[in-house]
Amino acid sequence: MSSNTKTDTEETTSSSTSKESKKRLPDFSQSVKLKYVKLGYHYLMSHLVTLCLLPLMSVILIQASHMKAQDIQELWAHLQYNLLSVIAISAIFALGSTLYIMTRPTSIYLLDFSCYRPPNHLTVHFQKFIHHSTLTGDFLPSSLDFQRKILLRSGLGEETYLPEAMHSIPPRPSMAAAREEAEQVMFGALDNLFANTRVKPKDIGILVVNCSLFNPTPSLSAMIVNKYKLRGNVKSFNLGGMGCSAGVIAIDLAKDMLQVHRNTYAVVVSTENITQNWYFGNNKAMLIPNCLFRVGGAAILLSNKSSDKRRAKYKLLHVVRTHKGADDKAFRCVYQEQDDAGKTGVSLSKDLMAIAGGALKTNITTLGPLVLPISEQLLFFLTLVVKKLFNAKMKPYIPDFKLAFDHFCIHAGGRAVIDELEKNLQLLPLHVEASRMTLHRFGNTSSSSIWYELAYTEAKGRMKKGNRVWQIAFGSGFKCNSAVWEALRHVNPSPKSPWEDCIHKYPVEIIA
Structure with missing residues (x-):
């Protein structure tokens, strides 16, 4: 009896399970169909012009094949009688072509770049970080606990670097130590860049240096001119106070100068520069940068010589800059100031992520039409029209930027920043891998983080000819800036890449 009951129960369960699976199956197949429908739509819109021209070209070829020798002679005679018209049209065409060639923007090529890799003795483990913070005597127990929690949740690993001055007990944040850090980072990256490219310092016509918080006199750019004995007419610029997105601003300035x-x-x-900008107080909003920012820097060599295209790695396609500084909340969300005890630090607002999201939305609204295929632009436009005309309570269409870019270099400002962009842009874990691994291995190196991420992609052997890269960074002000590059060849990592001896360990699992 019990055996029969059990069998009946199993049959009932099996029957209900099969019914449920049948219910689910149409949903799955429907999603697959929608996926292929969208891919078909994208292909159709991308090749619409070609598909429309094919029938026209066929008609022209058929007509041309049926023309008789007499028809051709009549056409030639007609052109001879209208010789002046032909000459005038040819002259206008030649003049227009010349003007176009002379006024078109000069192509900007990235020959190579180099990221600074600090020596191993500057590595700072979490335990060492907290131990040194305790020994300074400046932090309350609650502040030490707060920093410990931030470190564990930050996405940073145990092999990031702090400058020499912060390893001393007590720390020595002097001007001399700050200059020493700047020299080690800048000269380390530049020495490797010049060695890899074999370009002589005397050939450099434009120099742009960006460092937000350390601006000595003479400037950092002057330190480089002095070290490498750059020529007297070099166009040098020193950008300060522009935050973590200043790397893209520096590229934009160099691009304009190269035009x-x-x-x-x-x-x-x-x-x-970290040495003189460490916070020794107990304001929690100012303690977060202590836990995230680490030593790093990058040097990038650009050229406007057409002959350099053959050996260049990338071509610069677009730079889009967004500034939200007119809004008071955006202006103060990353703010250097003194706390109640008179200690200087950088305060991060609770509204930071919301403001970054707004800046991102503005930036991609400008960038989208420049990079997205026509299929995505049409979907976005139609959604906007429907929403405006019918006041529909529908979410705005988020374009699929994966159709425009092959690789994403999102500023490794912190785990929350990467999470937010991965969610909002509907990216896959692979697309944010370079950003997460850079944050884990090197921490937040400010404006240079996007270059460590590009170096990671190269080290993994993923950069193929024709691939497009989107570098996107956020900074105080508040700013969101984007740079788009196209690979001119299959790109291999350059010698002394920052990932040279550790790329085989990555990606690693980031514990939540």
């Missing part, structure tokens, strides 16, 4: 000064090289150096 004016032909047949030359530009070097961009992006870095940050």
Whole structure:
């Protein structure tokens, strides 16, 4: 009896399970169908012009094949009688072509870049970080606990670096120590860059250096001119106080300069200085940068010489900059100030992520039409029209940027920043891998983080000819800036890459 009951129960369960699976199956197949429908739509819209021109070209070829020799002779005679018209049209065409060639923007090529890899003795483990913070005597027990929690949740690993001055007990945040950190980072990256590219410092016509919090006199750019004995007419610029997105701003400035000064090289150096900007107080909003920011820097060599295209790694396609500084909340969300005890630090607002999201939305609204395929632009436009006309309570269409870019270099500002962009842009874990691994291995290196991420992609052997890269960074002000590059060849990592001896360990699992 019990056996029969059991069998009946199993049959009932099996029957209900099969019914449920049948119910689920249409949903799954429907999603698969929708996926292929969208891919078909994207292909159709991307090749619409070609598909429309094919029938027209066929008709022209058929008509041409049926033309008789007499028809061709009549056409030639007609052209001879209208010789002046032909000459005028040819002259206008030649003049227009010449003007176009002379006024079109000069192509900007990235020959190579180099990221600074600090020596191993500057590594800071979590336990060492908390131990040294305790020994300073400046932090309350609650502040130490707060920093410990931030470190564990930050996404940073145990092999990031702090400058020499912060390893001393007590720390020695002097001007001399800050200059020493700047020299080690900038000269380390530049030495490797010049060695890899074999470009002589004397050939550099433009120099742009960005460092937000350390601006000595003479400037950092002057330190580089002095070290490498750059020529006297070099166009040098020193950008300060512009935050973590200043690396893209520096690229934009170098690009504009290369449009004016032909047949030359530009070097961009992006870095940050920690030595004199460590916070020794107990304001929690100012303690977060202590836990996230680490030593790092990058040097980038750009050229406007057409002859350099053959050996260049990338071509610069677009730079889009967004500034939300007119809004008071955005202006103060990353703010350097003194706390109640008179100690200087950088305060991070609770509204930071919301403000970053707004800046991102504005930035991609400008960037989208430049990079997205027509299929995505049409979907976005139609959704906007329906929403406006019918006041529909529908979510705005988020374009699929995966159709425009092959690789994403999202500023490794912190785990929350990467999570937010992964969610909002509907990216896959692979697309944010470079950002997460850079944060884990090197921490937040400010404006240079996007270059460590690009170096990671190269080290993994993922950069193929024709691939497009989107570098996106956020910074105080508040700013969101984007740079788009196209790979001109299959790119291999350059010698002395920051990932050279550790890329085989990555990706690693980040514990939540």
